[in-house]
Amino acid sequence: MSEGHPDLKQELERLSFTKAYMERLIDSQEIGQEALKKGQEDTLENLSFKDSSLRYQEMLSHANFMKMSKEQLESLQQLRKKPYFARIDFHRKEKPDRETFYIGKMSLFDRETQLPIILDWRSPLANVYYEGRIGEVSYEALGERYEGHVSLKRQYQIEEGNLENFRDIDLTTKDELLQDSLAQNAESRLTEIVSTIQEEQNRIIRADLRKPIIVQGAAGSGKTTIALHRISYFLYTMKEIFKPEDMLVLAPNRLFIQYISEVLPELGVQRAQQSTFIEFVQKATGIDWHVLTQHEVLMQTIEGNRDPQTLEFAAIKGSKFFKDLLNAYIRLLKKSYQVKEDFMFAGFRIKSAKSINRLFYDEYSYFPYEVRVKKIKSVLQSELRRKKKQILDKMAEKYDEELDRALYGMRNAEKRKIRVSFLITRKEERLAEIKKLSRTAVSRFMKQYPKLKLLEVYQELFNEEIFLSLHSEDSKVLRDMRAESRALFKKKHLQSEDLAGLLYLKTFLTGLHEDDQAKKVVIDEAQDYSFLEIFTLRKAFQTDLFTIVGDLAQGIYNYRGLKQWETLQEDVFSSANYLTLQKTYRTTIEIMNLANALLTLMPENLPKAEPVVRHGETPAFIRKEQGWEAKFLTLLQELLESGMKSFAIVTKSKKEADEVRGHLDSLQLGFEGLGEEQKEMANRVILPAYLAKGLEFDVVFLYSHFHPYTEDSLDLKMLYVAMTRPLHRLYMIGEKEEDFLLHRVSNDRFRKV
Numbered sequence: 001m002s003e004g005h006p007d008l009k010q011e012l013e014r015l016s017f018t019k020a021y022m023e024r025l026i027d028s029q030e031i032g033q034e035a036l037k038k039g040q041e042d043t044l045e046n047l048s049f050k051d052s053s054l055r056y057q058e059m060l061s062h063a064n065f066m067k068m069s070k071e072q073l074e075s076l077q078q079l080r081k082k083p084y085f086a087r088i089d090f091h092r093k094e095k096p097d098r099e100t101f102y103i104g105k106m107s108l109f110d111r112e113t114q115l116p117i118i119l120d121w122r123s124p125l126a127n128v129y130y131e132g133r134i135g136e137v138s139y140e141a142l143g144e145r146y147e148g149h150v151s152l153k154r155q156y157q158i159e160e161g162n163l164e165n166f167r168d169i170d171l172t173t174k175d176e177l178l179q180d181s182l183a184q185n186a187e188s189r190l191t192e193i194v195s196t197i198q199e200e201q202n203r204i205i206r207a208d209l210r211k212p213i214i215v216q217g218a219a220g221s222g223k224t225t226i227a228l229h230r231i232s233y234f235l236y237t238m239k240e241i242f243k244p245e246d247m248l249v250l251a252p253n254r255l256f257i258q259y260i261s262e263v264l265p266e267l268g269v270q271r272a273q274q275s276t277f278i279e280f281v282q283k284a285t286g287i288d289w290h291v292l293t294q295h296e297v298l299m300q301t302i303e304g305n306r307d308p309q310t311l312e313f314a315a316i317k318g319s320k321f322f323k324d325l326l327n328a329y330i331r332l333l334k335k336s337y338q339v340k341e342d343f344m345f346a347g348f349r350i351k352s353a354k355s356i357n358r359l360f361y362d363e364y365s366y367f368p369y370e371v372r373v374k375k376i377k378s379v380l381q382s383e384l385r386r387k388k389k390q391i392l393d394k395m396a397e398k399y400d401e402e403l404d405r406a407l408y409g410m411r412n413a414e415k416r417k418i419r420v421s422f423l424i425t426r427k428e429e430r431l432a433e434i435k436k437l438s439r440t441a442v443s444r445f446m447k448q449y450p451k452l453k454l455l456e457v458y459q460e461l462f463n464e465e466i467f468l469s470l471h472s473e474d475s476k477v478l479r480d481m482r483a484e485s486r487a488l489f490k491k492k493h494l495q496s497e498d499l500a501g502l503l504y505l506k507t508f509l510t511g512l513h514e515d516d517q518a519k520k521v522v523i524d525e526a527q528d529y530s531f532l533e534i535f536t537l538r539k540a541f542q543t544d545l546f547t548i549v550g551d552l553a554q555g556i557y558n559y560r561g562l563k564q565w566e567t568l569q570e571d572v573f574s575s576a577n578y579l580t581l582q583k584t585y586r587t588t589i590e591i592m593n594l595a596n597a598l599l600t601l602m603p604e605n606l607p608k609a610e611p612v613v614r615h616g617e618t619p620a621f622i623r624k625e626q627g628w629e630a631k632f633l634t635l636l637q638e639l640l641e642s643g644m645k646s647f648a649i650v651t652k653s654k655k656e657a658d659e660v661r662g663h664l665d666s667l668q669l670g671f672e673g674l675g676e677e678q679k680e681m682a683n684r685v686i687l688p689a690y691l692a693k694g695l696e697f698d699v700v701f702l703y704s705h706f707h708p709y710t711e712d713s714l715d716l717k718m719l720y721v722a723m724t725r726p727l728h729r730l731y732m733i734g735e736k737e738e739d740f741l742l743h744r745v746s747n748d749r750f751r752k753v
């Protein structure tokens with residue numbers, strides 16, 4: 001397409017130069033300076049643009065190559081195949097000329113002049129590229145605002161170092177690079193999207209880094225992807241202050257962590273901590289009791305093996321009510337740190353109880369209780385050390401006075417001798433004794449502070465007397481919750497909703513260990529978090545730097561999870577920016593139209609997702625009748641032939657996943673069942689909808705047997721999650737169309753095969 005383009009020659013030259021510069025830089029790290037000089041001559045010899053681009057020649061031959069870090073070198077080696085993906089021509093107001101900037105995954109500067117050869121996609125100026133406008137623009141860098149004019153925005157397709165194509169974009173052209181990228185097939189992993197980030201996504205990546213953000217985004221709108229790009233942007237912009245290890249990414253399960261972890265190295269943030277909420281709390285508290293996860297509870301409820309009351313208990317333990325209860329409990333615990341007696345030593349007052357309590361309750365009020373106790377201990381130790389000398393002097397003085405009195409006041413020589421020798425020995429003994437006592441005096445005094453054990457303290461909250469002293473209005477459900485919790489604790493089991501309460505208490509009692517601290521937190525699938533979980537995380541990390549992304553329409557743990565984002569804005573992050581992502585990139589218009597029909601059945605009144613223009617086949621219903629397997633086999637074959645790579649069979653329940661796996665095993669199609677703890681994902685998998693959340697596949701077969709989807713709000717959400725997983729094709733295999741609620745959508749949204 002670029003054949004005959006007036007800029008083709010110039011673009012080819014530019015690419016050759018950039019690659020040559022990168023090669024030189026890489027070589028310079030690997031070989032000596034002498035060999036380098038020779039290499040430079042050879043490079044110049046071979047470059048085709050020798051005559052026209054003197055400036056480039058100059059840059060190459062004069063380059064003063066400095067040592068790079070191992071990481072920089074590795075990135076450079078990777079990038080030489082695709083040094084940049086875009087260009088902008090920008091005329092800054094105060095500058096005489098228009099400048100051209102090439103944008104890539106990493107910046108590259110001319111080592112002599114420090115002028116950019118490639119601009120990092122995260123740099124302030126690159127924002128101009130993503131903001132979408134040709135014409136007058138402005139950008140901010142280091143707090144200053146710059147204005148100027150963008151006259152050209154160009155995208156490049158570079159494969160294996162060769163310029164395949166380039167095209168200019170303006171307001172009317174659609175983003176072909178994006179279309180190409182979306183048409184590709186999933187290889188069971190998430191990728192970086194720096195070359196196709198869209199305007200609404202860019203706004204989220206670059207939203208004020210000092211403020212928390214909450215993002216409501218439709219299924220497939222890029223929430224996970226964008227949250228990870230925001231970390232990359234954050235680390236780039238704040239590299240002086242934050243290290244990747246300071247970041248914590250919270251994801252729903254191990255499988256998901258594996259799925260996203262591959263995108264992290266590409267974004268340069270692989271060292272960020274990644275965990276599930278449960279794992280994080282287990283590590284932070286050191287509690288190793290069995291945790292009954294929300295996933296287990298959900299499955300058991302769907303399959304009818306669990307008393308639905310468990311859901312009510314979970315809801316209570318994640319609620320604002322429970323937070324208030326914990327606060328009342330914490331106030332009670334705090335009282336137990338009050339000391340009654342002054343700190344006395346050898347009859348002297350070292351520090352009064354009042355001033356010790358003042359330290360605990362006022363001066364150190366910012367610290368967790370045990371830290372306060374430690375601090376008080378060291379204050380007492382240093383005060384004692386300071387006063388010990390005076391005490392010893394006073395004691396010695398007292399004995400010396402008595403000695404004087406004995407020496408000069410006693411007439412009887414025998415008695416005087418006995419007295420004097422007694423006093424001398426006593427003095428020595430007493431002083432030695434005081435010295436000895438002083439070593440343990442503080443520790444003895446400190447014994448009156450309570451030693452609270454987290455797990456015990458938490459269990460006591462469910463003790464009838466304590467609970468009712470904190471909350472007198474009792475009810476049956478609260479009584480049942482206490483009884484059920486006590487029964488669980490006896491077996492050394494916890495409900496996953498207990499973890500937030502435990503972490504909350506820990507925050508007050510001891511605070512987090514240094515290794516568990518995070519300075520910036522990303523929460524994916526945030527709709528599944530309870531109010532208390534997010535509130536506690538905020539409290540535990542003492543930071544507002546949260547990126548929270550989720551989709552209420554996918555809130556399958558709605559019984560415990562967030563029902564509206566306003567709750568977070570009102571009660572946790574008052575300064576949060578709330579942003580939405582409405583366009584969806586994952587799937588086709590046809591699939592999204594069907595999924596959108598479900599949205600209208602949900603009570604939340606959520607806006608419909610807008611698929612980015614990409615058509616595909618209409619979703620199909622396959623009746624599960626005699627011989628359906630043969631139909632499935634033929635279909636699979638066709639799909640493979642048409643280039644589809646990843647396939648998932650998604651069920652509502654675990655039982656159905658087991659059943660269909662058993663069924664397909666005999667056909668030896670290589671479909672594997674997936675579990676929550678699974679770390680690898682194959683290309684043909686069978687999994688229940690709750691596990692498929694966040695993931696994507698080329699082709700998805702929904703399979704229903706024992707548990708048809710109903711119009712219950714949980715079912716609607718599970719079906720919505722399942723339907724929005726495919727990139728290209730969606731099939732529904734079941735006995736009746738009603739099993740997928742197809743009777744509630746218009747006939748043209750699906751077909752029957």
Ligand SMILES: Nc1ncnc2c1ncn2[C@@H]1O[C@H](COP(=O)(O)OP(=O)(O)OP(=O)(O)O)[C@@H](O)[C@H]1O
Pocket residue numbers: 178181182190191193196197198201217218219220221222223224225226551554585586693694695696724
């Ligand atoms: N700007 C973009 N350019 C190319 N691909 C994109 C873009 N934005 C998103 N995608 C792709 O769309 C798909 C969905 O992205 P992602 O999984 O991040 O969405 P999500 O909102 O987290 O989805 P869900 O809520 O359904 O889990 C991914 O394949 C991602 O690579």
